[in-house]
Amino acid sequence: MNWDLFKKMRRDLHQIPELGFKEFKTQAYLLEYLKSLSLDRLEIKTWKTGIFVKIQGMNPKKTIGYRADIDGLPITEATGLEFESLHPGQMHACGHDFHMTIALGLITYFVENPMEDHLLFIFQPAEEGPGGAEPMLKTNIMQEWKPDLIIALHIAPEYPVGTIATKEGLLFANTSELFIDLEGKGGHAAYPHQTNDMVVAACALVTQLQSIVSRNVDPLDSAVITIGKISGGTVQNIIAETARLEGTIRTLSVESMARVKERIEALVKGMEVGYQCQTTIDYGAMYHQVYNQEEIARDFLAFAEKKEDVEVVICKEAMTGEDFGYMLKEIPGIMFWLGVNSENGLHHSKLNPDEAAIRIAINLLTEYIEYKSL
Numbered sequence: 190m191n192w193d194l195f196k197k198m199r200r201d202l203h204q205i206p207e208l209g210f211k212e213f214k215t216q217a218y219l220l221e222y223l224k225s226l227s228l229d230r231l232e233i234k235t236w237k238t239g240i241f242v243k244i245q246g247m248n249p250k251k252t253i254g255y256r257a258d259i260d261g262l263p264i265t266e267a268t269g270l271e272f273e274s275l276h277p278g279q280m281h282a283c284g285h286d287f288h289m290t291i292a293l294g295l296i297t298y299f300v301e302n303p304m305e306d307h308l309l310f311i312f313q314p315a316e317e318g319p320g321g322a323e324p325m326l327k328t329n330i331m332q333e334w335k336p337d338l339i340i341a342l343h344i345a346p347e348y349p350v351g352t353i354a355t356k357e358g359l360l361f362a363n364t365s366e367l368f369i370d371l372e373g374k375g376g377h378a379a380y381p382h383q384t385n386d387m388v389v390a391a392c393a394l395v396t397q398l399q400s401i402v403s404r405n406v407d408p409l410d411s412a413v414i415t416i417g418k419i420s421g422g423t424v425q426n427i428i429a430e431t432a433r434l435e436g437t438i439r440t441l442s443v444e445s446m447a448r449v450k451e452r453i454e455a456l457v458k459g460m461e462v463g464y465q466c467q468t469t470i471d472y473g474a475m476y477h478q479v480y481n482q483e484e485i486a487r488d489f490l491a492f493a494e495k496k497e498d499v500e501v502v503i504c505k506e507a508m509t510g511e512d513f514g515y516m517l518k519e520i521p522g523i524m525f526w527l528g529v530n531s532e533n534g535l536h537h538s539k540l541n542p543d544e545a546a547i548r549i550a551i552n553l554l555t556e557y558i559e560y561k562s563l
């Protein structure tokens with residue numbers, strides 16, 4: 190394997206991060222490389238900004254799939270790296286440049302070393318939102334080429350290079366985006382009694398929402414409500430007529446998600462009376478939990494344990510979300526964390542994963558896929 194080439198491709202991809210369903214340059218870059226490979230056993234189909242790549246098996250009995258997400262985040266990169274993002278305000282701050290490069294490495298290997306079984310590689314747009322996995326699953330391409338086993342990984346800044354971490358069963362939470370709009374009556378900053386101030390209402394609501402996790406969710410069943418953005422008003426001496434809260438809900442159980450939403454709706458309704466305003470709630474994109482099929486997880490962990498350069502960790506479930514959960518709902522498979530040893534974590538402007546992890550992942554997955562395709 191030409192490891193320098195994969196390092197270069199990771200850096201090229203890192204420089205062109207694009208948001209969900211706008212991954213045009215990324216798709217073009219991936220297609221250019223894929224078309225440079227020997228096309229004898231390779232079939233390539235595009236869907237929106239995503240790509241399906243099938244490698245024909247020699248004596249196929251099943252199809253093994255690998256999914257890589259391809260979108261970036263709306264973050265201004267502050268790593269100072271020589272290959273920093275060329276797209277202002279956008280960054281691969283969730284490692285999808287790694288996920289794509291690992292997929293390219295696997296495809297390169299298996300084009301030269303075809304397996305008995307078919308292999309399917311899925312380059313999926315919009316993982317950060319609004320979600321590409323669920324619509325991709327519904328395509329005719331996926332229905333025709335549907336894998337019998339599917340694998341995905343996610344970089345993990347908190348683990349050293351060489352570590353892979355996963356567990357049987359639930360790995361990632363159920364998620365739902367949350368957008369709340371408040372509309373009252375604006376006016377002069379010196380005449381609050383003639384207005385219904387939506388900045389005050391929004392601040393009160395943020396605080397009230399935090400009580401849901403502590404008072405309405407079973408303490409043994411974790412949940413998170415994060416408001417990541419709050420906006421409203423125009424200038425310092427005008428009372429705000431509108432305000433908007435943008436956030437995300439995370440729960441370990443489907444039941445808790447329903448309970449949290451019920452409580453959010455009740456508290457938001459209460460704002461209408463308490464703060465004399467109109468309200469609307471929009472849940473945006475929702476992701477199904479990531480659940481590793483137990484038998485496959487055990488098999489994968491036992492396989493990885495035998496690798497000398499791999500340290501296996503049985504981790505706890507995390508409150509991160511991943512629309513790969515939809516794929517695992519329909520197709521048996523597994524997701525795992527790949528240690529990349531970065532001081533700054535996921536969604537941070539200084540995330541700087543160690544590229545040595547790319548080789549670890551490609552070696553582990555080529556060997557695992559070879560073992561599964563025997």
Ligand SMILES: CC(=O)N[C@@H](CCC[C@H](N)C(=O)O)C(=O)O
Nearest residue numbers: 317318364365366437509510511
């Ligand atoms: C692995 C990871 O960081 N995934 C994202 C998924 C975002 C889901 C959606 N946009 C939401 O915010 O609910 C995450 O934030 O966990």
